[in-house]
Amino acid sequence: MAEQYKHIKITKEKLENDRRTRDYNIPTFKRGDLAGHGQKLNQALGNAFAQAKKQVSSVEDRFILKLEYTGMLDIKNLIKHGVEFISQEGNNICIVFANEAGLAKFSDHLSRLGKNDANITYKQILTALENVDNWTRSDRESWAVKFYGLPKNDTFRLDIELWPVQSSRHPLRQKLIQDFTAWLRANHIRQIDQVSLDSLIMYRVEVTLAQADLLLEHTDIRYVDLLPKSGINYSQMNFDIAKLPGEISAPAENSARVCILDSGINTNHPLLRSAIAENTSFVTGEEAEDDAGHGTAVAGIALYGDLEAAAASNYWKPEFWLYSGKILSRDKDTGETKYDEKTIESTLEKAVAYFAGEQGCRIFNLSIGNTNSPYDGFHVKGIAYILDKLAREYDVLFIVSAGNFNGCEEPPIPKESWREEYPSYLSCPESIIIDPAPALNAITVGSLARHNAHENEQKYPEIHALTPAGERQPSPFTRHGPSVKGAIKPDLVATGGNIASPMRTEGKQWQAEARGMGVLCLNHEFIGRTLFKEISGTSFAAPYITHLAARLLNEYPTASANLLRAMLVNQASIPNESVGIFTKNHIDSHKEENKSDLQRDVMGYGAIDTDALFRSSESAVVLHSENTIKNNTHQFFELPLPEHFLRSQRAKRELRVSLAHSPAVRTTRLDYVATKIFFKLVKGKSLADVERSFNHDLQDETKVRNDDAVTNREITSQARSKGTVQASIWSFKQLSPNVKWFVVVTRQDRPDWGAQMSLEEEAYALAITITDRENIEPQLYTQIQNRVQIQERERARA
Incomplete structure (x- = not known):
């Protein structure tokens, strides 16, 4: 059996570049007849307001509206028009709430659009809107309620989500929960449990069919759902094992x-x-x-x-x-x-x-x-x-x-x-x-x-x-x-x-x-x-x-x-x-x-192939690193590839790169994660050569770099970067000893809201497997270990 070794820890380069960014303004959607557009929206708002007043509510002066829009919507500045953002519920739908004063302001701005709108700021929000509507009974029904219907029992249990207004400790959130809990009591709806997190307010309740109808018409409710089912269904067939060892030892005290x-x-x-x-x-x-x-x-x-x-x-x-x-x-x-x-x-x-x-x-x-x-x-x-x-x-x-x-x-x-x-x-x-x-x-x-x-x-x-x-x-x-x-x-x-x-x-x-x-x-x-x-x-x-x-x-x-x-x-x-x-x-x-x-x-x-999961060998070496990174920055890892691995002779070699991070999350945004951390595999003659393509100050002079060797790659950078654990495999037949390979790690917080939920320095981890199985006399582990030591000495001197 081939000798096995501990995986090798590697260190990022001292260099850390600012991420390339561009000033970006949400584009204004062009409307031909602004006055007509404002009139149409104002009429829709009036209808929505009339319907909202008919819905059940736990407080008098709180209304929920559904805004449909085209293109991109400046969510954070909706408040300028009297309504406050709650959640995105589709690619072109967002939910807002307002009181009567706020709705009056919204209506006033719509009525002045294209006529007397010189003093209205953020008009692009109004031009992007397509319709104003209500969050209806059908919207509140979960997939399970639509598919199975409500239970037929005299009383049954439901899970309900409220709109997650503000954060869990915000006074508005506390008042929403207080008002809704009081409403449940007033309507004799039994509360079994309640959870309040930043992006989730959930109740479990016991109701009659009439009470369920009230919930489905309640303005504060986001979803009504049936109770979870585990979905475990299995068949059994026994295997008879006649003998076991007399005593099975316990794990070591310090085991996982x-x-x-x-x-x-x-x-x-x-x-x-x-x-x-x-x-x-x-x-x-x-x-x-x-x-x-x-x-x-x-x-x-x-x-x-x-x-x-x-x-x-x-x-x-x-x-x-x-x-x-x-x-x-x-x-x-x-x-x-x-x-x-x-x-x-x-x-x-x-x-x-x-x-x-x-x-x-x-x-x-x-x-x-x-x-x-x-x-x-x-x-x-x-x-x-x-x-x-x-x-x-x-x-x-x-x-x-x-x-x-x-x-x-x-x-x-x-x-x-x-x-x-x-x-x-x-x-x-x-x-x-x-x-x-x-x-x-x-x-x-x-x-x-x-x-x-x-x-x-x-x-x-x-x-x-x-x-x-x-x-x-x-x-x-x-x-x-x-x-x-x-x-x-x-x-x-x-x-x-x-x-x-x-x-x-x-x-x-x-x-x-x-x-x-x-x-x-x-x-x-x-x-x-x-x-x-x-x-x-x-x-x-x-x-x-x-x-x-x-x-x-x-x-x-x-x-x-x-x-x-x-x-x-x-x-x-x-x-x-x-x-x-x-x-x-x-x-x-x-x-x-x-x-x-x-x-x-x-x-x-x-x-998973466990061949190199736990230990490296002379033909398959795993490198790993744990680091933190600031927003809008790039970090660089030079792969310690020995010359023999980079030989130009034809032989199959492989690079596997994976990255994982655990971002903060928010259920009221379609993006969900507060920050993205992702990697690219690139090559160059030196670190200085590569970093030019990731230098904010040179973004007008050099092209943006994507992965290199894309024809050798299994998963694109775009496909893998959507998740918080990401990986791809590169397979090579020929390489060049004159080229160095680098992993470049980048962090990018979501605009407007991501930085508020993220740490100044977010943690991530890298794992890289270098494989050369067609080498008759492999010494990959020894060569990489030596190369890592050389790199560390060079960094120390620098």
Whole structure:
């Protein structure tokens, strides 16, 4: 076996340039008849005001309006016309609120437009407007309410979001909550729970149908939603393991600490008990033990990774501590898991504050998903927003599942057969990722198939059930991205199981069977039964990545969550078996319709090859760095590439570069993230040669640089920079010893609001893998280590 070494830490150059910027003014939209335009808008405002007065409100003098606009809108100066911005709700829709005095000012400015408007400032705002309308009942209905309708019970529970006016501690916010809570009491609506964060005000309430109608007409309400459903559905098949070692050792005392937030863990399971550090329930009135089985199944994969391989060798060695936070429980009527009656958002805040803040857990697995909350293409909501916020606050890594797509009836997917219609439905709108999978500061995991023989196919010679997916192809139930503004999601894929279509029942091929094709996991009800069972779902792909992340943290215990994300994604590639599953027509039509890469939307950066994940070798060397960067600046890293790597002789060589950061986020903006940090790979004769292209003072003399070697690159800088973990791979056949290669890192805060939410110096992490596997006598690690030492001496002299 080749000798392995610790990854090498590298340092950025002392040079730090101001980012190239241009003065930019929001362009004025040209209108031919300004007076007519103002009159039309004023009439629309009058109608909207009349409708707004009919809506239910918890306070008399507060009105919500929906403004439709063309081009770009100067949001921060809307107040000049009497209305105050609340939120963007689409590419050309924003929401504002005002009192009667403000609306009178707005109406006055519209009436004077094109007539007596010399003293009106920011007229371009009025010319950009297309219409003034209300936020209506239909706007307030969530996807789940539209799709399923309201429950038929006499009383039922709903989640409602209010418009997040100001920040959580602002007096206006406090008054809004006070007024709305009083309104709930006055209307005899039972409040179960309430959460107030900067970008989220959520209530969980119990209502009658008549009370639900009041909520859907309430001016302060942004969305009305059904309660989350975990969406966990699985079949079981037992694997009987006859023998286990007499004693399974506990992890080392200083090992990584991993928290499983799920349905609890059965701590008596013989393969888990030596690694359990704590088991705590956050479900009111329930013990911490797992009565549903989901949490124990997830925990086993998180602890051991590939349980099939571990069982085959009967080798069991826990390498890190498991902490369990019970946030799901078993519904005694349906057998499915369910959330606590309090909102999952507040439960998660409590659990993470405890396990991260008090117990030192650095990695959290959340194999949960709300099938009632598919990503709408605009806003990150609920659980995902909480995870993005907590990841930044506690510097922890959340690993979440993409969610399972079990087909649907309207429209019918699949129409006739999972097998015949695979893989086209993998990109259908109905199989979009669900909350919390859109979270940008977390790692989202989709599913790959491993086995393709149904239980009956293994037992009997006749055809019984056939699967659409082969080994290392996307599981038929995995959900697709992208996330915010086209950010790549899922980030990674791992083995999660497969399903098959029954072949002997006419017209029933749309049914899904999974026995014998899932993932081996631990059985929570092992006493008198078997230690193992089999399950399929993205829920069981996520903990495999959790397992790798925890082992990585053991190797590099001071690594930030950003560095863990960068290192994990740095070793990911699309499996060869998956490369050709989509037709060119499917790929082209998806790109035209969605402006994104179909393969990336389904499989993200791919599956992790662990060959160089934990340690470098003489043929594959991983470099890493953690830094901070100011707004509107560039930082430079010269790659310590030895001359032998840069040789001109033909041989395949590879550069993998990845970056991760955890920005502040805001749900009322379509941009969502407060700052962007991104990288480019460029080449030049020297640092001085390269920096000219990133020098603010020379922006009129030299062209802006993009990536070099674009024909050798897998993912464009534009596509990868939309996410907060970014990566690309460059493959080379020939290089030049006379050229140096650099990674240039840039930070750019969102105009107007990004800097207010960001730190003066934002943290980020880089991971770079340099590979030269065709070298007969590789000494890449030794050569790079020497080159790093030379660079450090040169910087010290400078």
